[in-house]
Amino acid sequence: xxxxxxxxxxxxxxxxxxxxxxxxxxxxxxxxxxxxxxxxxxxxxxxxxxxxxxxxxxxxxxxxxxxxxxxxxxxxxxxxxxxxxxxxxxxxxxxxxxxxxxxxxxxxxxxxxxxxxxxxxxxxxxxxxxxxxxxxxxxxxxxxxxxxxxxxxxxxxxxxxxxxxxxxxxxxxxxxxxxxxxxxxxxxxxxxxxxxxxxxxxxxxxxxxxxxxxxxxxxxxxxxxxxxxxxxxxxxxxxxxxxxxxxxxxxxxxxxxxxxxxxxxxxxxxxxxxxxxxxxxxxxxxxxxxxxxxxxxxxxxxxxxxxxxxxxxxxxxxxxxxxx
Amino acid sequence: xxxxxxxxxxxxxxxxxxxxxxxxxxxxxxxxxxxxxxxxxxxxxxxxxxxxxxxxxxxxxxxxxxxxxxxxxxxxxxxxxxxxxxxxxxxxxxxxxxxxxxxxxxxxxxxxxxxxxxxxxxxxxxxxxxxxxxxxxxxxxxxxxxxxxxxxxxxxxxxxxxxxxxxxxxxxxxxxxxxxxxxxxxxxxxxxxxxxxxxxxxxxxxxxxxxxxxxxxxxxxxxxxxxxxxxxxxxxxxxxxxxxxxxxxxxxxxxxxxxxxxxxxxxxxxxxxxxxxxxxxxxxxxxxxxxxxxxxxxxxxxxxxxxxxxxxxxxxxxxxxxxx
DNA sequence: TCACACCTGAAAGATATTTTCGGCTCGGTG
DNA sequence: CACCGAGCCGAAAATATCTTTCAGGTGTGA
Numbered sequence: 001x002x003x004x005x006x007x008x009x010x011x012x013x014x015x016x017x018x019x020x021x022x023x024x025x026x027x028x029x030x031x032x033x034x035x036x037x038x039x040x041x042x043x044x045x046x047x048x049x050x051x052x053x054x055x056x057x058x059x060x061x062x063x064x065x066x067x068x069x070x071x072x073x074x075x076x077x078x079x080x081x082x083x084x085x086x087x088x089x090x091x092x093x094x095x096x097x098x099x100x101x102x103x104x105x106x107x108x109x110x111x112x113x114x115x116x117x118x119x120x121x122x123x124x125x126x127x128x129x130x131x132x133x134x135x136x137x138x139x140x141x142x143x144x145x146x147x148x149x150x151x152x153x154x155x156x157x158x159x160x161x162x163x164x165x166x167x168x169x170x171x172x173x174x175x176x177x178x179x180x181x182x183x184x185x186x187x188x189x190x191x192x193x194x195x196x197x198x199x200x201x202x203x204x205x206x207x208x209x210x211x212x213x214x215x216x217x218x219x220x221x222x223x224x225x226x227x228x229x230x231x232x233x234x235x236x237x238x239x240x241x242x243x244x245x246x247x248x249x250x251x252x253x254x255x256x257x258x259x260x261x262x263x264x265x266x267x268x269x270x271x272x273x274x275x276x277x278x279x280x281x282x283x284x285x286x287x288x289x290x291x292x293x294x295x296x297x298x299x300x301x302x303x304x305x306x307x308x309x310x311x312x313x314x315x316x317x318x319x320x321x322x323x324x
Numbered sequence: 325x326x327x328x329x330x331x332x333x334x335x336x337x338x339x340x341x342x343x344x345x346x347x348x349x350x351x352x353x354x355x356x357x358x359x360x361x362x363x364x365x366x367x368x369x370x371x372x373x374x375x376x377x378x379x380x381x382x383x384x385x386x387x388x389x390x391x392x393x394x395x396x397x398x399x400x401x402x403x404x405x406x407x408x409x410x411x412x413x414x415x416x417x418x419x420x421x422x423x424x425x426x427x428x429x430x431x432x433x434x435x436x437x438x439x440x441x442x443x444x445x446x447x448x449x450x451x452x453x454x455x456x457x458x459x460x461x462x463x464x465x466x467x468x469x470x471x472x473x474x475x476x477x478x479x480x481x482x483x484x485x486x487x488x489x490x491x492x493x494x495x496x497x498x499x500x501x502x503x504x505x506x507x508x509x510x511x512x513x514x515x516x517x518x519x520x521x522x523x524x525x526x527x528x529x530x531x532x533x534x535x536x537x538x539x540x541x542x543x544x545x546x547x548x549x550x551x552x553x554x555x556x557x558x559x560x561x562x563x564x565x566x567x568x569x570x571x572x573x574x575x576x577x578x579x580x581x582x583x584x585x586x587x588x589x590x591x592x593x594x595x596x597x598x599x600x601x602x603x604x605x606x607x608x609x610x611x612x613x614x615x616x617x618x619x620x621x622x623x624x625x626x627x628x629x630x631x632x633x634x635x636x637x638x639x640x641x642x643x644x645x646x647x648x
Numbered sequence: 649t650c651a652c653a654c655c656t657g658a659a660a661g662a663t664a665t666t667t668t669c670g671g672c673t674c675g676g677t678g
Numbered sequence: 679c680a681c682c683g684a685g686c687c688g689a690a691a692a693t694a695t696c697t698t699t700c701a702g703g704t705g706t707g708a
Binding site: 378379380381404409411412413416427 | 656
């Protein structure tokens, strides 16, 4: 039972200034009514109340104010030992600070520590430096990629995207061109389309890509993925496909680049700033993948009747490849 | 809806064991292995681990994730009643999330609540529906992937990451295993490492992977990438590499999966909610790529003297492949 | 259909927190 | 200078909370 602390003993006495009688310094009255314990304004409360505390309690309050995180990790016994006092004193201090007991003070302490922790934003706006600690690298990379995603989503032309989806959903066959890092994105798209029953193929060999592009005709789709918009090895097969009447799509960071002239639909990826340790390939890949995912989901929606069972089937088929 | 405080059965316990006194200053520190509990990366951890939880534990994890502040105010018994489970289950869940016990989970919860309080409002994310307009698809996908990135960054163990980076930077040779969507990530990592002058190779053919793994020895590094953590085709070569003395790294969404038993260092990727139109492969790929990028940048930092010129050189070399 | 493995919760066991209680110091007073 | 009283302080008892153990139930695979 949580008894009411009330009890007048609160007194001050302390040495010297015993302004005790003054009702003013009166207890914070925690128990009375709805006194919400301090959320994070704890440090201030400590400073306010310290003068009216007894010596032992001051030691406890001080420890708590100086190292919230550390104290939050201690039990009441541990904190008592650390401050050279007793458990009872620790509890009394917690009460004075407005909490029902040490348990709740500890919870508030943990919250305070977490806030302080998060307050220290690792300045994620800067470039990655050679001597950045590994934790900063993680934070910066994650932040940059999040930014890239936001930029891409904001800059994507949904009309063009919709048109591309429509073409894909109806295509007899789809070829995807990409070399280097974009080649992996091309493969990713291909894998996905295959999983929902479409005929898709990725080409990273420019010669084979051109050779196959010749086979395309109206109703087929060709997709070129190039960040720079000027990768000849990718533009060439797209041109061939375009001239053979296929519907052509370009996924590029330069919507005005050379690749665009042979593309019926251009999907623009974002271009984030790059640096020595963060090559452009990194953010362009993130951006391209988002576009590719959008294409995939769009097509899956349009062909839901066949796509859904196909997805389930491929999922089932994989289950057997897993060890227990 | 979590209202309804079940009401108490009162449950008078406590009789008897009046032992209390032994105030043993005994170490309150169970020293939970080498895994420091998460500070505020808890939400991410919950999402990552939920799939591998049992029903009862899922209920607890869900309650905790949905209302950190509320749960922090509850005792183990209260939370058990709220979720309709037992104290034992609550403790088990806390353990699974990486804490020594419920007490510490509660502390973390208080911290999380404090952060949410002062921080931003968590955006809600709904599933992608068949009839969502294309613009919504873009927005939802972008949001989900951003969430995945945040979760991954929050849940990544920087100590393990640092160890993996160190091993990679010093490796004579590095083999990367991945099949399916993870195979593309493996290739991405390989491409990057090659660009800074390291000897790396990606294997997606399980037979060839094992064949090559036999060649590895101490000082070499083997990396397995598998979302499920139970992909036999990837575990097998890692096991062989492990037994031949290579330093082994696992990049997986199930840090407790089968793959972990042969991994010197485990890097955990996040697991986002999947749905029919948003296969798990999508977010796992995003998560894996972030981890891979972190590895790459980390290694580039450590080997800056050779990495920087190598990066410039490969950039120069590509310039000639671009059309005007 | 049976056996097995594994989840689950009740209660016992261990810790941690709160309360009680008596000693002690300190300052005032005769 | 000795005595007295007030109230701080900590040791230990009492209580609340957390952790572990163990037996029963449930679903799964052979």
